[in-house]
Amino acid sequence: MTKTKTKKITLDAKGVYYKQFNELIREKVREGYTDFTLKNVNGQRYIGTALEGELKFLVEGVPGQDMAAFMRGPSIRVQGNGQDGIGNTMDDGKIVVEGMAGDVAGYAMRGGRIYIKGDVGYRVGIHMKAYMDHQPAIVVGGKAGDFLGEYMAGGIILLLGMFSGKPDAPVSGRSLGTGMHGGVIYVRGEVPEYQLGPGLHSQPVDSDDMKEIARIVKDYAKELDLDADEILSEGFAKIRPFSHRPYGNLYVPT
């Protein structure tokens, strides 16, 4: 693919309602702008939602709910914290959050990357899927809330537990991976067994896993200006589904 020439623009979100702000962004995309700096973002929802192609966004501030929902391709860097629903059902692209993120980040995402430096809320990576060459990944630098990777059907979640504002909390909340029937969750260090969903066990990683982890960690560290070697200096645990049909035997057979 030929690289399109970048065309830069700065948009000020101060006092602008999300609907008008997103309309403005779409209009500028149609005009051919590719490289956006969004200033004074303060809770505006749906930034980057359903946008497609090689676009870049730098978000200065805190974007609102459902940032990058249904997104396919663009990359977004948030210089601040994110709210709930980041990358909801996204197809492709890259999201880097330099702070924390809220609940359900990466809900049903089926492609692309979400890198969060700090802690995340509940149900992150829920329903995450993989399909053919779509292999999504979420990296959480801090700690995760309950139900990380619930109903996960594909992709990779990497939980580091390093850059957390909750020093006393366990690396993840309860019911990690509950109902998962595809994909893999890697946790740096160890994850207490009682935090896992029913039927799941923490397993040691093998060399193939480590290769995959190292590949993702290197990119993550580069994006967030962190030391990849330090992240990789500790062991990892792996949680995989015990079946791709976890509820197959629940019903009266026919």
Next chain:
Amino acid sequence: MLFQPINKNYHEFHIDRDKDLCINCEVCVRQCSYGSHYWDEVRGKVMHDNSKCVGCHRCEALCPTAALHIRKKPSEYRGGASWRPVFMENIYKQADTGGVLLAGMGSPVDIPVYWDRMLLDASQVTNPSIDPLREPMELKTFLGAKPSKLEIETGKDGKPKLKTKLTPQLELNYPIMFSAMSFGSINFNLHRAMARAASELGIYYNTGEGGLHKSLYKYGQNTIVQVASGRFGVHKDYLQAGAGIEIKVGQGAKPGIGGHLPGEKINDMVSETRMVPIGSDAISPAPHHDIYSIEDLLQLIFALKEASEYKAPVSVKIAAVHNVAAIASGIVRAGADIVTIDGMRGGTGAAPAMTRDNVGIPLELALASVDQRLRDEGIRNQASIVAAGGIRCSADAIKAIALGADAVYIATGALIAVGCTLCGRCYTGKCPWGIATNDPKLAKRQNPDIAAKKMTNLVRAWGHEIEEMLGGMGLNSIESLRGNRDKLRAVGLSDTEMDILGVKHAGR
């Protein structure tokens, strides 16, 4: 046949084969996907195993000599009003397996069908009736939010011009749509048939939650794309392909229960459309885990509006449950353009039998209370109401409209149109009629052209009947009947029921 386990012996159906008529051609053997008929080498003739029969009547329909009849098994339990056979049989099955009972299609339980207890009016002498064969009759329906007031301004050409910006609407030639049945639960031939029928009729079909195959995008102008909690096949192109978007929160047949397409039904084409691996379960739990409140629902509604750039009206589909009126009010206030209410007699490909038969409330009561609540709150114009779940004929549809619906959804009716006999075993994936199956050998029993024609015929016929009944009431537009409960009278209902339905008793 002695010493059979009790489960084997107490089966539902009995295959009657007329020995004189049977020519041992084995058509029944080939047609039965449950293996009830077989060729017996020793006897040198076709035999059958009654215990395997599900009562679908496929063999009976295709037997070239009409030698087969499927009947309820004549052998009877001692019986009683309390321990009906179904309860005993369920216990036998569950004692053997420890499993949850599954059921398909709508609930057969004997709860009141209020459609049958409400009668329509007709004109006599005054306000004469209208003959729709010779006079104009309007069934056109627009679904979507309507403005509270219209502002008109003078255009540059001096002519009046609408100043109020209208929100997107779905335009229907008939107040009838094909309800959500996912690709996967039913096969591609039927999706193609529904898409073609909807285009031909100028109505809409709903994709259900299994995504939309690329080859059906061309019917997008007559398609409502559905978004459920599993988000199967939901992406930018999908959301922009349909003329409307529906958030599935609940389903009448299984309120509080999600969808679960078993791995066996996920073949390559279903996998491609849902964007999930072949053979893996597709689990869609009851809650959308990003919706725990009306505010969260608002968030998803507007995420979808943003994704469609505000071009598609957004529907929210809920099951008819106890507090349906308050919930619907919240949905409208959250910005939905359409509220779809799915009653407890609605169909399903698979539901836990206990849920299907015991959870939810009848559509009629839910519909009447939602319409009334939205009127009382002065927000009825902000959303259209679509009634779904157990609409069996055009009279049900017209009564639903008189109770306050803008349009109705039909799904079971559309399947019956293409041969379904309500045997209720959709969840096995072996549908002998080629409907609820992705087995290519069975699926090809449905020809999409013929299926589309049958569905088209059905809606056209209902359209004629609705016109006749409207004309009989002296109305020339479906719009004049909408929420016009004075055109309904109850027979044999209690004061409470009539109060909720907002109808008087016949004779009043």
